[in-house]
Amino acid sequence: MSGPPPELPIVLLDALMPTAQRLVLNRRGSMVWEVKSPRGHYAVKVGYPIEATPDYPAQPWTALAPAREGAVLHRLGVTNFAYGEWDHGTWNFQPWHEGPDLHELWQPYRTGTPLIAPHTGAALGCAEALAELHTKGWAHGDVQPAHFIIGPERTHLIDLALARGGHVPEGYDFPFRGCLVHYEAPEIAQSVLTTGEAEPTQAADIYALGASLLISATGWRAVEYPDDAPRPVQRQAVADGRRRTVRAPGKLGELIEAMLSHAPQDRPTVYEVGKALS
Ligand SMILES: Nc1ncnc2c1ncn2[C@@H]1O[C@H](COP(=O)(O)OP(=O)(O)O)[C@@H](O)[C@H]1O
Ligand SMILES: [Mg+2]
Known part of the structure; x- marks a missing residue:
């Protein structure tokens, strides 16, 4: 246009x-x-x-x-x-939800040397917003820092266009073909590489929340690949689990590591994440 x-x-x-x-x-x-x-x-x-x-x-x-x-x-x-x-x-x-997104909110933390451990309050707000969706039996499918709006009262998780968990009229539905590669879980990346499509899951949302917290706290992507690599090359690096060694400071670091587990069943649930943060 x-x-x-x-x-x-x-x-x-x-x-x-x-x-x-x-x-x-x-x-x-x-x-x-x-x-x-x-x-x-x-x-x-x-x-x-x-x-x-x-x-x-x-x-x-x-x-x-x-x-x-x-x-x-x-x-x-x-x-x-x-x-x-x-x-x-x-x-x-x-x-309209007023407020900065997670990446904007944590800008001061990731630009310090050494990195300053972010206040975990915002991370808890993100986990609570995701828990609200998971409790209703849905997966978001496109969790990323820009989709968490940190309002004065609560955090809102926006952009539900790719969410899965209930009926959507056929005329408005379309297959899930992956999301932003930085936040794509290995099993999603592998499925998109193999079949062109994937199934959003709550475990994949947890990986994406971990990757969102990591990039917002440190400025680094979870997985190592060149910025200008073609999308399939990026996806292969994610599917292979080529993790960077970077960790967020403080207790958040350990929790993010668990959320970024390669096997979906090794990741905590959103309720476990919330508990660890409160
Ligand atoms: N409900 C909302 N409240 C405040 N800002 C919003 C809202 N919905 C979207 N935005 C703003 O618009 C941007 C893009 O919206 P999004 O829903 O992610 O659409 P897209 O499908 O284009 O990714 C968001 O990152 C945010 O800045
Ligand atoms: Mg969006």
């Missing part, structure tokens, strides 16, 4: 009557706005298909992601959201 700056689809202008709006991001088939309206303060997500390029195949599923997330929010019993279709895909709006 090149050309003039994107505008909110008419259907959303009609539904929300914004008094203020700000484009937060527009990338990889997804646009997000912060919208203030008499109805409330919302994150508005608008999906569109990614056209094929010489290097990458087309990705029509990005158009469906907001509606898929809307269906998941509905299943989870979230209120104060809506979803639907526009000319080029689907949209949703949901309550």
